[in-house]
Amino acid sequence: LTVSDLVEESYKRIGQVEDKVQAFLTLDEERARATAKSLDEKLNTGDSKGLLFGMPIGVKDNIVTKGLRTTCASKILENFDPIYDATVVQKLHQAETVTIGKLNMDEFAMGSSNENSHYQKTRNPWNLERVPGGSSGGSAASVAAGEVLFSLGSDTGGSIRQPASFCGVVGMKPTYGRVSRFGLVAFASSLDQIGPITRTVEDNAFLLQAITGLDPMDSTSANVDVPNFAASLTGDIKGLKIAVPKEYLGEGVTDAVRQSVMDSLKILESLGAVWEEVSLPHSKYALATYYLLSSSEASANLARFDGVRYGYRTPDAESLIELYKKTRAEGFGDEVKRRIMLGTFALSSGYYDAYYKKAQQARTLIKKDFEDVFANYDVIVGPTTPTPAFKIGENIDDPLTMYINDILTIPVNLAGVPGISIPCGFDAGLPLGLQIIGKHFDEATIYRVAHAFE
Numbered sequence: 001l002t003v004s005d006l007v008e009e010s011y012k013r014i015g016q017v018e019d020k021v022q023a024f025l026t027l028d029e030e031r032a033r034a035t036a037k038s039l040d041e042k043l044n045t046g047d048s049k050g051l052l053f054g055m056p057i058g059v060k061d062n063i064v065t066k067g068l069r070t071t072c073a074s075k076i077l078e079n080f081d082p083i084y085d086a087t088v089v090q091k092l093h094q095a096e097t098v099t100i101g102k103l104n105m106d107e108f109a110m111g112s113s114n115e116n117s118h119y120q121k122t123r124n125p126w127n128l129e130r131v132p133g134g135s136s137g138g139s140a141a142s143v144a145a146g147e148v149l150f151s152l153g154s155d156t157g158g159s160i161r162q163p164a165s166f167c168g169v170v171g172m173k174p175t176y177g178r179v180s181r182f183g184l185v186a187f188a189s190s191l192d193q194i195g196p197i198t199r200t201v202e203d204n205a206f207l208l209q210a211i212t213g214l215d216p217m218d219s220t221s222a223n224v225d226v227p228n229f230a231a232s233l234t235g236d237i238k239g240l241k242i243a244v245p246k247e248y249l250g251e252g253v254t255d256a257v258r259q260s261v262m263d264s265l266k267i268l269e270s271l272g273a274v275w276e277e278v279s280l281p282h283s284k285y286a287l288a289t290y291y292l293l294s295s296s297e298a299s300a301n302l303a304r305f306d307g308v309r310y311g312y313r314t315p316d317a318e319s320l321i322e323l324y325k326k327t328r329a330e331g332f333g334d335e336v337k338r339r340i341m342l343g344t345f346a347l348s349s350g351y352y353d354a355y356y357k358k359a360q361q362a363r364t365l366i367k368k369d370f371e372d373v374f375a376n377y378d379v380i381v382g383p384t385t386p387t388p389a390f391k392i393g394e395n396i397d398d399p400l401t402m403y404i405n406d407i408l409t410i411p412v413n414l415a416g417v418p419g420i421s422i423p424c425g426f427d428a429g430l431p432l433g434l435q436i437i438g439k440h441f442d443e444a445t446i447y448r449v450a451h452a453f454e
């Protein structure tokens with residue numbers, strides 16, 4: 001088997017299913033074939049040293065790729081051709097993967113269904129009438145549909161784990177600081193993390209290994225030891241202490257979801273782990289806290305899209321102010337505008353103390369909830385989402401119902417801890433996800449627990 005064979009297989013599969021799944025915004029066929037060829041030469045000379053040598057991979061379209069259109073699924077970046085690679089993309093090159101193309105998402109990663117993409121609606125490969133989740137919906141759907149073996153997503157409030165759950169694949173949001181954000185188009189900088197989406201836990205551990213590490217280009221990337229994640233896949237979880245937050249199995253969680261978590265806990269118990277119910281008492285503030293903080297940060301981060309520096313520019317402006325206004329009015333979609341307005345309001349003088357500052361205080365309490373539990377337990381386990389994938393169009397006119405989708409994933413970003421979603425059952429043919437949350441920089445234990453199911 002050559003790398004070229006693998007890459008051809010990937011494009012062949014894309015040719016077969018992409019008109020239904022619609023996961024890709026841009027394909028990079030010519031370059032992928034050239035890369036495959038040069039890797040095949042290395043194969044012949046025995047120089048194939050990369051950790052993920054020859055593996056076809058898809059990249060979410062908010063991660064910049066040199067010379068390869070990067071749109072964030074927004075009209076405002078429809079012609080944006082980055083002049084550099086994100087650090088994770090450079091690391092993928094070092095690991096000798098082959099980039100197949102760029103993946104659809106909710107515009108600027110704001111959403112839970114991919115319906116906020118300016119370009120297309122990605123569908124759930126398990127049921128084409130259902131959403132794939134979001135915002136990394138293209139990343140999860142492309143792996144689930146077998147178009148690529150690996151993909152990268154980003155997770156600000158659940159955008160890797162929720163689509164992984166909806167599409168029946170494995171998605172990890174690493175600890176804040178574990179993976180460089182240099183070259184990730186910022187949504188909410190204090191919450192965003194890039195992470196791997198794969199079919200298996202083992203693949204996931206390898207992909208995280210490849211993209212992780214301290215980066216001088218990102219001052220929030222952490223100077224911590226990087227363990228060998230694959231070495232933690234021992235299958236041994238004897239004596240492991242699991243906390244199950246009662247808030248994660250309460251109202252709004254369907255019976256099938258609750259049952260799948262209980263079944264998973266039984267399996268872990270049979271392997272020697274113990275579990276107890278705990279409380280994360282400030283969980284009820286997480287959603288409001290998240291939408292205030294993430295929108296505030298977004299309102300500042302998205303100020304750079306002004307029609308001058310990047311992408312789309314309105315064709316008919318008579319003054320500079322009009323250029324800004326029209327470019328942004330025409331270039332951003334409704335959800336992005338909603339967040340910018342909310343964030344601008346929360347940060348404005350007179351309201352700052354009541355909203356932004358309060359939300360920061362609530363964030364501290366939410367983070368402390370996790371610290372208290374992790375003083376006595378190794379991991380926290382619960383569902384990834386309260387329900388399986390919903391129908392396309394079902395929640396589109398109701399932003400608040402859409403926001404509730406992330407109620408179980410958002411606290412993890414607020415606390416900065418790592419979390420994974422792995423497949424754990426089905427409800428009427430739709431995949432369900434189990435969420436395993438770990439201590440800061442303890443992805444290894446998460447992988448150990450997740451691997452116990454494989």
Ligand code: GLN
Nearest residue numbers: 109110111156157158159
């Ligand atoms: N769905 C959440 C939102 O719309 C989370 C998005 C994300 O993690 N990028 O903000």
